[in-house]
Amino acid sequence: QQLATKANPAYTVADKQTAYKDATTYNNFYEFGTDKGSPARYASAMKTRPWTVSIEGEVGKPMTLDIDALLKLAPLEERVYRLRCVEGWSMVIPWIGYSLSALMKKVEPTSNAKYVQFVTAADRQAMNGLRYPVLDWPYTEGLRIDEAAHPLTLLTLGMYGEVLPNQNGAPVRIVVPWKYGFKSAKSIVAIRFVKDQPRTAWNRAAPGEYGFYSNVNPQVDHPRWSQASERRIGEDGFFTKKRPTLMFNGYDDVASLYSGMDLKKFY
């Protein structure tokens, strides 16, 4: 299904876009299996309509929105973002959506809302991967309220001109381009505004490896993957050196969110 959008040049990087085929067959979506190819094979079992997202917690106007309401909530923009996975690879993807802040304005977070938690789908019928205790299901993620309100944080409903393919987190996900990919929760069913820093799925699984912030940071290494450089999917081949990873994935605007913080400590 095609989506009518307007390109937002302010949020479009000049990098070459990743091929649609690569972006839709090489995915981490553990609910459908830990293999990169599994989501593309099995995610069609997930029903994305009807779908509702409950917006709850510390907000003046809690509400439950269905996917059509979300599609109409604000004008859809196309933004081309870099995506950097913690595993040391990256893509460039034309997402469709609008700033999460547009939704936040509607629900009016209270002064108690210091963090936002994203709760994602955990449907045992459709998601084979839930049989394995790889993570605490449902998968949850979180952002600090100012991170969530940053215009770059995209409530995402489509990519490559169409609605999201299931394996990429249909029907609605978040995209936070200056953080490692796992921070961008897929197939969201609830957005909770909370007072305390929420636990997140990967942080719970391996706190020494995945911090709450998980900003793309070439100076903070992960014990499994070197974060100093990355391989661009579909572009960097046998005869090219991996490209250096940029601080905040190249999104320097966000640096002010972390002024005064030791990002080695808050990784």
Next chain:
Amino acid sequence: MATGFNPAPRQLLAIKAGLFVLALLPFGRLLLGALTDALGANPLEFITWNTGEWTLYFLTMTLAVTPLRRWSGWNWLIRLRRMIGLFAFFYAFLHFTAFFWFDHFFDLREMLRDAVRRPFILVGFAAFVLLIPLAVTSTNAMVKRLGGRRWQWLHRLIYVIVPLGLLHFWWMRAGKNNFAEPLIFALIVGFLLAVRVVWAWRKRAREQMARRPVA
């Protein structure tokens, strides 16, 4: 003890040739896949992982030869072990080369720095280095030069190498909590090693019995 199937020299040669071709198939598939761009979205990662997996398969096979031989009575199986071990080294070499090439573009300093920062790489690297003397001393001439006993002692390094390789795999997967495959490997390798421990116990018990004075 030699029961059942016992191939004639020509048959054994055919078996060896067949095994050689089979063992090259994974390599052929990678070569063909690389040339036709059929290795998925991240071919470099695929090559690195796939050669690592085949290293573990062949290492496990070398450990399986002796138990299979004892249980089946097919003593000729031992004649295949050198080739299996050399293929383990071949795939380990490809795996290491893939890492050194794709991840570090032959930058030795970068590679070493990375190995220190990420201990699972260090473990895999140690396993690879320990495999080298085994590959070098695999020829008949080297067996003779070392003497059977010393050669055998050297080749018992395999009991260190395989667990190191397994730890390397386990640790790598630990980053994503993805233990299904390392667990299967660990069970098989654990079984193949446990069998040897049991044999050693029984042997000692038998020897003690034999030493007991006859009443």
